[in-house]
Amino acid sequence: MLSKKEILDVLKSKDIPKDLLEEAFKVRKFYSGYYVYLRALTEITNICRKSCFYCGIRKENASLKRYYLKFDLINKLFTNIKKLGYSSIALQGGEIFSEKHYFFLYKLIKLAKDKFNYEITISFGELPKDVLEKLYFLGAKRYLLRFEIISPKRYYLFHYKDKFHNYENRIKTLVLLKKIGYQVGTGNLIGLPFTFIKDLYKDILFIKNFKPDMVGIGPYIPQKNTPLFNYLTKGINIFSEKERFLLTLKLIAIFRILLKTSNIVASTALITLGTKFYPLEKVLNLAFKCGANVIMPIFTPSENKRLYSLYEDKYFSEHEKFYFAVKNSDFIPVLDRYGNPLSYYIRNQKSCKL
Numbered sequence: 001m002l003s004k005k006e007i008l009d010v011l012k013s014k015d016i017p018k019d020l021l022e023e024a025f026k027v028r029k030f031y032s033g034y035y036v037y038l039r040a041l042t043e044i045t046n047i048c049r050k051s052c053f054y055c056g057i058r059k060e061n062a063s064l065k066r067y068y069l070k071f072d073l074i075n076k077l078f079t080n081i082k083k084l085g086y087s088s089i090a091l092q093g094g095e096i097f098s099e100k101h102y103f104f105l106y107k108l109i110k111l112a113k114d115k116f117n118y119e120i121t122i123s124f125g126e127l128p129k130d131v132l133e134k135l136y137f138l139g140a141k142r143y144l145l146r147f148e149i150i151s152p153k154r155y156y157l158f159h160y161k162d163k164f165h166n167y168e169n170r171i172k173t174l175v176l177l178k179k180i181g182y183q184v185g186t187g188n189l190i191g192l193p194f195t196f197i198k199d200l201y202k203d204i205l206f207i208k209n210f211k212p213d214m215v216g217i218g219p220y221i222p223q224k225n226t227p228l229f230n231y232l233t234k235g236i237n238i239f240s241e242k243e244r245f246l247l248t249l250k251l252i253a254i255f256r257i258l259l260k261t262s263n264i265v266a267s268t269a270l271i272t273l274g275t276k277f278y279p280l281e282k283v284l285n286l287a288f289k290c291g292a293n294v295i296m297p298i299f300t301p302s303e304n305k306r307l308y309s310l311y312e313d314k315y316f317s318e319h320e321k322f323y324f325a326v327k328n329s330d331f332i333p334v335l336d337r338y339g340n341p342l343s344y345y346i347r348n349q350k351s352c353k354l
């Protein structure tokens with residue numbers, strides 16, 4: 001177990017400390033071996049009712065062309081994903097409050113579960129309680145909702161303070177998701193401007209105490225059509241790209257040691273930054289050694305995935321490239337097993353469907 005001082009020393013160190021890496025890798029090997037679970041990700045829509053200051057698909061970005069994938073197209077994508085051997089999918093999109101959207105999601109989850117028997121992760125923001133319950137009932141068993149930054153004061157540096165952007169509702173939704181029974185994934189955005197090591201430490205403490213089944217964290221990467229980017233052009237101080245990349249790896253290692261059995265994603269944002277410095281295989285090898293055991297190749301059609309532009313130069317992680325990169329990074333890609341985290345079964349004392 002890591003003490004406060006040890007965590008702060010790790011966060012302040014220039015590189016990834018050797019003993020941290022060794023310990024994280026030891027824990028990873030014990031609970032996950034060399035396995036890396038692949039989840040096929042489809043970004044259903046880039047429409048969102050929110051306007052987070054760091055995000056490229058924020059509602060106020062009027063220059064972005066919006067899309068909403070059609071049911072038949074998604075059905076075809078699911079068929080292709082199945083043919084490739086996947087047993088787990090992830091569906092993601094902006095936060096939309098409309099009956100039409102909810103019914104579409106119900107239809108999708110029924111399709112994914114009843115026709116394809118996928119294990120389903122969803123990420124559609126802070127939806128109403130009855131909608132979250134129904135999605136769970138229909139077969140979506142994993143929900144990803146990042147809190148981004150746990151300090152309420154800092155949260156409102158990056159969000160309006162209005163009915164759409166409400167810190168308390170975000171945290172309440174996380175608690176609700178767990179109560180409903182979802183395997184909950186959460187995480188923070190690392191290296192935002194105006195944030196410091198002490199903020200990261202608070203994020204870590206929250207995650208440690210919340211004990212999510214999945215950790216999804218990523219480095220902050222600016223996007224040109226956002227208010228935050230305008231600040232950056234005025235020359236404010238920010239962790240460098242390399243620092244944000246290394247901080248993310250260090251957090252992965254810390255979470256592997258603290259949480260042990262939870263799944264941890266090697267996020268697209270981490271790969272986007274990492275591949276600016278190293279080949280893909282090396283980035284993956286580092287992330288997996290630190291403790292990540294999940295990756296999500298993107299299956300969104302190419303004309304749409306360009307429009308899911310959360311940040312600049314997003315890495316388009318295609319299936320084949322990722323599958324072989326995992327192999328070449330000396331780990332084992334897994335498609336045909338669900339890869340549910342042991343933490344979920346330990347908490348619920350259920351029998352394992354690994």
Ligand code: SF4
Pocket residue numbers: 048049050051052055056057058059093094095125
């Ligand atoms: S971060 Fe999420 S909730 Fe915020 S604007 Fe982007 S898609 Fe919407």
